[in-house]
Amino acid sequence: MAKIKKKRKRRIPGTGPCPCGSGEAYPSCCKPFVDGEELPQSPAQLMRSRYTAYAFAKADYIIETTDPEGSAWEQDIDVWRRRILKFSRNSEYAGVVILDEEDGVEGEAFVKFRAVMTAMKKDASFTERSRFTRVDGRWLYHSGEIQ
Numbered sequence: 001m002a003k004i005k006k007k008r009k010r011r012i013p014g015t016g017p018c019p020c021g022s023g024e025a026y027p028s029c030c031k032p033f034v035d036g037e038e039l040p041q042s043p044a045q046l047m048r049s050r051y052t053a054y055a056f057a058k059a060d061y062i063i064e065t066t067d068p069e070g071s072a073w074e075q076d077i078d079v080w081r082r083r084i085l086k087f088s089r090n091s092e093y094a095g096v097v098i099l100d101e102e103d104g105v106e107g108e109a110f111v112k113f114r115a116v117m118t119a120m121k122k123d124a125s126f127t128e129r130s131r132f133t134r135v136d137g138r139w140l141y142h143s144g145e146i147q
Contacts, residue, residue: 019055020048021095021116034061039139043109043132044098046139051096051115057088067133070142091119099127107134112147 018029032038033049034056040046046065053061059081066072074080093116100112112129130144 018048019052019093019095021097022048026052034058036061036064039137041139042101043111043130043139044101046132046141047098047111047113047130048096050141051093054084054088054091055093057085059084059088065140067135067140067142070131070133070140072141072143087119091117091124093117100129104131108132108142109134109139 016026018024018026018031020030022029030049030052033040033045034053040049050062050065053059053065062084063077063080095116097114097116098111099114100110102110104110109132110129111132112127114125114127116125118124127147128144129147131142132139133142134140
């Protein structure tokens with residue numbers, strides 16, 4: 001007898017609490033950033049909104065908020081987008097906790113965070129210290145170091 005694959009219930013953007021774990025409703029938290037209506041005013045806001053974009057498989061937001069000069073940038077956008085979507089759809093997101101924020105030189109900041117999540121039904125939580133750069137008036141994710 002063939003094994004029946006259970007379809008996982010996906011969260012729908014716009015309903016319920018924001019995946020970032022802020023406790024706020026998605027429309028008043030990360031949605032304006034993910035939808036491109038507003039720019040995050042701090043690296044921590046950008047970190048939270050990127051986490052939310054992963055939770056809702058919004059690959060274009062991840063790409064648009066990545067610094068092309070950073071090590072996280074990938075030249076083949078189509079392959080990168082597919083990789084983001086695959087990762088997003090095979091993961092579940094329980095929230096992100098900002099552990100520390102610090103300014104670097106002008107136009108640079110760092111955020112240490114703990115992402116709580118599962119991937120392929122296994123704990124995939126991690127702590128990262130991310131570098132953000134301010135380019136043309138907007139914060140972008142530059143690179144990160146898993147801690």
